[in-house]
Amino acid sequence: QHGLRLEPRFSYRPAHLPLMHGRQVEICMYLDPKDWKRGEFISTNKSAQEPNFRLFIYPAGNVPGEPVLSAALEFYTFEEVTCSIRCIPWQQNAAVVEQVRSDMVSSVEPRVNFPKLLTSAIYERRLKDLVSPEGFLFIQAEVVDPDDL
DSSP: OOOOOOOOSSSSSTSSSOOOTTTTEEEEEEGGGGOOTTOOOEEEOOSSSSSEEEEETTTTOOOSSSEEEEEEEEEESSSSSEEEEEEESSSSSSOOOOEEEEEESSSOOOEEEEEEEEOOHHHHHHHHHHBTTEEEEEEEEEOOOOOOO
């Protein structure tokens, strides 16, 4: 048989991370905040299950002050939600940086904001754990199933 098999140069997800489920979205990004301006973002597709939402990452932040990595979840159904955003370390035994929020989302305010997900102090202290050897940061967002509360 003839064919070409292309191997990725490295894994785009930490090897120790379980497979994603329908109430999660995740993004892997090259992290160099100097490459971004405040308010610029990257985003995911909608989640696979209700409530549908998207993750927005602002590498240089979206609030005035010190540039920090900010995030927001934008919802397409309106209800009380409990959600979390995690920076997943590439080292298996390292601690996750996580924030959890409960909020009411509506057509007037469809977003749950995480304005200081990753401050420069956390970034400098945890750089070796959070970023892959190639400079990638892996972020996962999840909406908690109300039956699990």
